[in-house]
Amino acid sequence: MRIISNRIAISAILALCVVAGTAHADPPAEPQGPPGELYLPEVQSNTVAVIDTATDTITERIPTGPATKPGVLTATPDGRKVYVDNFGFTPPSVTVIDRPSNTTRSVPVESPPLGIFTSNDGREIFIPEIGYVIEVLDVATDTIVRRFHYPDLPSGRIPDIPAGAIQGPDGLLYVGFMQSGMVEAIDPITGNVVRPPLIVGGIGTFWYTFSKDGSKLYANSINTISVIDLRNWRVAKLIHTGEDHDYHLSNPGAFVSTLTPDGSKLYVTMFGGTDVLIVDTAKDEVIGRIPTTGASTAVMFSADGTRGYISDMGPSSNAYPGPILDPLLFGNLVTAGIGLTPGQVIVFDPRTDQIVGDPIPVNVGPGVPVWLPSLK
Template sequence: MIKGIFRKSVLATALFGTTAIFSAVAIAGQAPESASAKDIPISSHDRVYLSDQSSNTVSVFDPATESLLGVIRLGDPTPGNLSPLYKGQLLVHGMGFSPDHATLDVVSIGSNSVTFIDTATNRVKHTTYVGRSPHEAFFTPDGKEVWVTIRGEDYIQVLDGKTYEPTKKIMVPNGPGMTIFSPDGKYGYVVSSFTPDMVVIDTKSHKIVGHVKQASPFSPDLAATPDGGQVWLTLKDIGKTQVINAHPPFNTLAVLDTGPITNHVNIARNANGQFAYVTVGGLNEVKVFTTTDKPKLVATIPVGALPHGLWPSGDGTRIYVGLENGNGVAIIDTLNNKVTGTVASGQSPQGMVYVPNAVPVGAGTENLLPLANVGSAIKLTMGPSGSQQVSTTVSINNQGLLDLMQVAVTGIEPKKPYMLALSTQPDGAGSLEPLAKFVGNPAGAAIISTLGPLRKAVDKDLPADATQRRYLVIAKLTSEGKPEEVVQVQH
């Protein structure tokens, strides 16, 4: 069981390789709060939420018992969601919560919606429909507004923080990915997923007051340090993380090589100091950095298949990591940077938030459904032929009549064409049945999805001589789009 840790004063030394970090005062205040906020010890009043994109659910965890309490169903699995969506949500993805911790907001990309959920009862209390492909939504620190990044267009949709109705649009560079606010509420920092231009917005005037050149066009996520000094943004396409000064002139302090499919970043503060945690999906790791002007890598933590969203506990002693291809949440003890456990979740978790005191009284299990088939999946790995090196993770999610396969590929050539296919032979010899074509990103990685009756074909428990047995392979394509060399096979 996780126990909360709250120290009023501490003299701690943490040694990571050759780097030593010293702290002589209490470290308090967890993201997205300011450093002056009080730490909140972990308890069963708190909740961890994951947005499950493939099952269209929200997984709800009790961090004190490290257990899944159930899921909130917002939509149907495939193929039911391929018909007109008169009700229900599709591609449940982004998350945020109100400053009073009473309301969870959940963004669904496919149905262009923001769903507002009462954290005490798990009841959907409102749904607001917005523009094309929203990605993330966060309340301003004063709770008066909700800013929704409309990634499929070029603006932030501002909603009223109480009625959840649209009030105005803030025009920004094309493809805004996410907004996070400075702890004092003065600035909103907005990264772009299509344009190498991050903007800083004054929250009172809604005017752009600063620009930062992103090191690449594709940033999906960012975090502000509780001490108010820095903003960290991930660059998924090139496998880097950029650190900027949170104050004018908003200059870049560092660009760090973090690894292929660099996903999300968040900040945890504990007795050892203040640290940035970055999920690196292509390496199945979380990397930990100091938040000094010249950040240093202090830990690399193996966590499981395709880590995506992450969030610290209210006291900073734990950080929770959603495993997109692992259908679960990994729990990291931030004092020693070790994984203490993993708990199953819904399918393909994306966003993640930790909400302290989400359930002030009662059990908080109303309106929750059991995981059941929502968590059912086959998990595989792939790599170079003749090697057990894991370059690619695969999750085949049970959707009932069909299966939704997601493949996180690394170890390929940037900007070269490839094909995911089925073969009757483990080494990929003979003719191939194509499943999807794709191109490696600048970091030599890709995330691809395909749909079909796939479980029975590639299940590793099938006998090798079964007539229906197939093996996943990845093959290079010629300029004419024909398969040539097989570069990765199913383990």
């Protein structure tokens, strides 16, 4: 009996130890992200934050220069150079970050850029600017080699500010215009118009994305995402940004859109509102939303598609609701930044659209980032 009693006592003590150990065990760690770096412009601090996406931590901040106001990034296909669209007015410039040497240089441009985009072959950078011009920068020499001036237009056509200049899968340069909201396609070498201006159903057409099969173009404008049939060069459908999917004047503006690596979903950020819209590209319908605390500027994905990164301006941006105040928010972002507070980067899993871990705190005015694999 004494042996049995001792065994019962020992078993009870071991059970208590297991329970106690379980009670004090650390919670399981969040799964590690893909190895690589997210380069994120921080407008108000004139810096580009470098985030290690394996650990979701900021490893350094790269200065772009006083009053540069870095807002949009693009990169060469090999990931060795990052080009920074600086919204600053004095003097207007593009910053080039050389990753292997971790150095920067400034390239002067005619007027403040509104976007910056890499050509399909990676040899050139297209820079639409507020001064009615698109400048073309040669990656090998980091010099401007061509300019397309939009006051130099056929008789009777009103000059318009090019806000986007993105090369399509057909090799044409698709240009979106700020004032009219129209989109046209030009020859990227000569500047000759190949596809005439198309009214897309909104204004401020700053960003657009091509479907993976190259048959459609999704154009973002205030209130609306326009689905353009490229073969027939017509608007096939309008996707509205409101929660009920109908058109309302108060709907937030569609800002930047990004396609998942497999092409099945399009993620669209909102200005003048919160959340990121998820669009099914087979049906061209909104199928979900990812919550944000304020206006979001962009979504970027890791190359393997396992992580998405949302640049969220934070609650202070909610003081500018709807499309009427959308331009005021943008103007404040790229100038004084009055009343704006630090933002964050939200990490999510595109396979489930669920947020992963805690947001990464960043400086005021997170812009449009790029994700790049680590340099070997």
